[in-house]
Amino acid sequence: MKFLLLGAAASALVVAASVAQADQAPAAKPTYGSYGFDTKGMDLAVAPGDDFYLHANGGWAGATAIPADKSNYGAFNVLDDLSRERTKGILEAAKSDPASMIGIAYASYLDAAPVEAKGLTPIQPWLAKIQSIKDKRSYARLAAEAARAGIPGPFAFYVGQDDKDPDHYILNLRQGGLGLPDRDFYLQPDEKMAAIRTAYVAHLEQILTLAGQSDAKRRAAALTAFETEVAKLHWTQVDSRDADKTYNRMTLADLQKAAPSFPFTDYFAANQLQPAALIVAQPSAITGEAALIARTPLELLKDALLLRSLHAYATYLPDRIADADFAFYGTTLSGTPQREERWKRAVDFVKESMGEEVGKIYVAKYFPPETKAAMDQLVKNVIAAMGRRIDGLSWMSDAAKARAHKKLAAFTPKIGYPEKWRDYSGLIVKPADLFGNALRSKQYEFDYQVGKLGKPIYRWEWQMTPMEINAYADFSMVEIVFPAAILQPPFFDPHADPAVNYGGIGAVIGHELSHHFDDQGAKYDETGKLNQWWSDADVVAFKGLTDKLVKQYDAYEPFPGAHVKGAFTLGENIGDLAGVAVALDAYHASLGGKPAPVIDGTTGDQRFFLGWAQVWRRNYREPNLHQRLVTDPHSPSQYRADTVRNFDQWYAAFKPAQGGKLYLAPQERVKIW
Ligand SMILES: [Zn+2]
Structure with a gap:
């Protein structure tokens, strides 16, 4: 399992970018x-104790418009714009080389x-091929073929490490079949969701019409009704991120027995897969969907495949399809008025299809060795701080502390870029096609992924390109990964005061x-195995603390009646809380016993x-925030910033008034790690 620093919008759209920043020569002063x-x-008019996020950022927030091609805009986007501008430069140069695949x-x-000339x-x-399906068995086979082409079908499957045997890859099967981002979009009764559903039916009708299909209105309504039944079977986001509940190892025969109405054997065989065993994430949803498919008219299943195909490939088709797709998935769902300029989408296309081929050039040009060296040191300091914090925990048993140290010692930090680059030979890229x-790129990627089955773990592998502004933790790999492009201001600036760097990239590390060590990650031991390594009493003590954090975030209400889901965002909120704690300790340790300097009237803390x-x-x-x-396991950014309210040092640094909106009495402040 992989956990990110920042979630993408759940729609299939890549987060957009617009403002271009020229490459800058390194300046001796901070950015x-x-x-x-x-x-x-x-915004100094906002008291830190009322809204720390706005105190720190309110001037910027009030003065900064979201570009027309973006659903949200902030520090990550500024760097993403820079990254894409640089990637564009690389690709423009590659374009003049007739032998360059990326060009x-x-x-x-x-x-x-x-x-445009080729149309559909x-x-x-x-x-x-979809229209020629004659029975449910050939439907299953074509749904599998669709998966190889990157078109979502009734189920999702992928290859990953076996959580209880992390030295081996295994096939994972998950619930699928929805055209909207989550079951809640079909089932929640509120007005906003109802309006989205109405727009969705109209959107499906429009796409069917554009694809030359008759009787589009009735078919769009029927498909939405079918998906609503699928949504009822789907597990919630909270259950779907539970590592224990979603670990259900079955043989293919077991699965076929549990879901006799769907030909799973044929489904996998269509991609030359004969898995001895697989992990079924949401068994009741899978068996329920299998039964639902069995009693659903074939024509309706064909419509689902047709519409998912046009959605998955909209961006590679003429504007009449791509614009209609964007009008729903970009504008209605995320509130983004405009599609991105073509060059930005072109850059993303190459990043998605041959990201490491571009990444090689990117890091040679834009990732200074000094940054890697500085990061190596920062990571060491943060890991050491975590070790000291573990020693100081009052709720954890000594035996568990010893195991936690083992886990800490087992980490592989990956910084900047992979040691071994992917080779895309065999992928066929043609001009004007x-x-x-x-x-071909999606099929190539699928084959690469399923090709891992039976092989030793690809330990060198990265799941992000160096150009990405993000970071991730992989439980089975026991690793933390930081792409080159996030190691820039405001996250990391070699010319910034160390306190700011520790508050930025230090807390990200x-x-x-x-x-x-979050509510799910802590279930994995030092070998990356899903295996309880602490006593039941430790688990109970931990749960008592995390429940407090769930309540704290449940109380946040960005829109009237729309709350943050504390249980859904718990892992990320623990990550922020503990991340800030260890980074602050690491910062203090870095001072070497000397007091932090006062700069422009501010203290180090x-x-x-x-x-x-x-x-x-x-x-x-x-709409994006809604x-x-x-769908996003990360809390909205303002509440991520406001986790400072749990820190005694923050109270000492900013002296927020009791009764301020963020003020927590000492016993209400959550301390976990
Ligand atoms: Zn995270």
């Missing part, structure tokens, strides 16, 4: 403000004329590290907390 923090972006792929997206012709053979390039708040500056479009409350 932000005089010590690495943008003091001009503060050909980029040009094939960039040139809209052939895409490139996807017609596939659509015809965007659809074909996309299809702490966040990823702490995922391995003040700068640390301000640095943390700064990386979470972010404006959201309302969607995230349902």
